[in-house]
Amino acid sequence: MIKLYDYELSGNCYKLRLLMSILGVDYETVPVDFYPGREHKSDWFLRLNPLGQLPVVDDDGLVLRDAQAILVYLAARYDPSGTWYPRDDPRLLGEVSQWLAFADGITATASAARLHDGLFYDVDIDACRAGAHRLFRILDEHLWFGEQEGRDWLCAAAAPTIADIACFPYVMLSEEGGISRQDYPAIRRWCDRLKRVDGFIVMSGIFPASRARAA
C-alpha cells in the first residue's frame, strides 16, 4: 500500500491526500512531527529525502519526493480515466506543467507567509505577501477569461487536472498568511468548483463548499 509521510497542516501533503481520495486510492500515513519536532530534518527522514521536505511517498519501494512530482506519478499510474494527467495530449501536458511550476511559486509566497504568521518562520513577510498577490492577480485573470470561454479549470480541458489540485491548497489557506482573496472573485468561484468534485476532502483550515449550489 502507498505510504504517505504526512503532516496535517501541510498544504503540500494535503494535495496528495486530496488526489488519492478523489481517485479512490488506498494509502496509509506516517505522521511526521514537522512542528515543533522538526522531524523532517532528522537523520531518518533525511535518508528518505535529503532535501528535508514533506511530502514523501513510498509506493511499494518507489520513494518519491516533491508534491508536484508525486501528483504526476499518482495520476499517471492510478487514474484510469486519464483526465487528471492527460498523458496523450502534448498541448495539455504543457499547460499542466506550466501550472505545476506556478504552484511552486504559490508555495514560495503564500505558504511562506502562512508559516511566518502561524509558525513564526523567519521570512520577508512583505515580499511574500506582495509576491502572492501578484500570482493571485495572474491566476484570477486567467480564470476569469476562462469563464468567458466556458473553461472551468486551469487547463483547456473539460475536466480538472492535477494543476488545479497543485494550486488549490495554498490559495485556500492564504488568509492565514494575511493575504485576502476578496479581490479575486474568479479564484473564489474556481475554489468552489473544485470543492464540488466527487471525492473532495478537507484539511484543517479548509472547509467544504456550502450545500446549496453557488448561484
Added chain:
Amino acid sequence: MSQDRSCNDPVLVNDWHIIADLATLPQGQTHRARLLGVDLAARESRTGYAVTRLDTNEPVAATERYGFLWACLGTPERDIVAIPETDEPDRHIITGGSIGVRVSGLRAVENFLDMGHFPFVHTGWLGEEPHTEVQPYQVRLTEGGEVLATECRFFQPAASPTASGGMMVDYIYKVVRPYTVALYKSNPVQTDRLDVIFLFVQPVDEENCVAHPLLCYLKDGIDAAGVRAFMQLIFGQDKPILENQYPKRLPLDPRAETPIRADAVSVYYRRWLRDHNVRYGAIPAHH
C-alpha cells in the same frame, strides 16, 4: 491602534506568560517575542534564558517550565500553574506546537470552552450532525477561584487519536488564569482516567495571540507524534474561525453578543474577567 495600547491590568502584568516553546528556540541566537504589547528579546546564558524589554532594555523575570520559556513583565504574584498530572510517569508530557492567531487571546480561551461548535468546525472528529445538542452542564467557582465546568458530555466520532469509534465523551473545563484554560477528557483506552490539555495563551497584543498547548496524554496506545498531530489537526480547524471573529477583542458587556444555554461557561468566563478587572484583549463593559 489598539495593538499598541500597553497593558495596565495588574492580574496580567504580574503573572507569568509563555513566550516560546524551548524546543523551537534557535541555539545561540536571540529570540524575539512580544508579550502584552511589549517587545522582548530572549538570550541563552549559562544559567538559562535572560529576557529583556527592547523598549527600556530592562530585564524581566524569566523561567523555564513544562518545556516552555516564561516571562513576567511586572512582579510575579503567584507561581506558574501547577499541573500534578505532569508528574505521572505513564503520560506523554509534550508541547503541542505553538501557533500564532490573529485574534484576542481571550477569544481563543472562550473558543476552547465551547462545545457547540464541535459538529460544525470539527466535523467527523469532535462532533457530527445530527448530534449537535449541548446537554446542560454545571459551572461554578472552585475554592481557588477558578472557573470550573463539569458534567459536560458530547458525542464524538473520533474523540482522540486512539478512539476506535464514536463515543460519549466526558469533559471538565477549568479556566485557571485569564489567558489559561484546561480540558480534562476521558481517555478512550483507560476509561477511568483523563487526558489533560492545557492551553496557555500568550497575549501578543490585544488582537493577536500565540496558543501554546501542553499535552498530558496517557501513553497507552499512542506515540508523541500522534498526540501532537491530533492537537494540530483540531487547532488548525479552529484557527480560521477564530481569525474571522469580529470584533477581534472579547466583548464583556452582557448585551454585546447573544448567548444560548450552551454558552453558560462562556457567560461565566466573561463575568469572571470583569470581576478580575481584565481589560486587555477585551472590550470592557460600560457601567
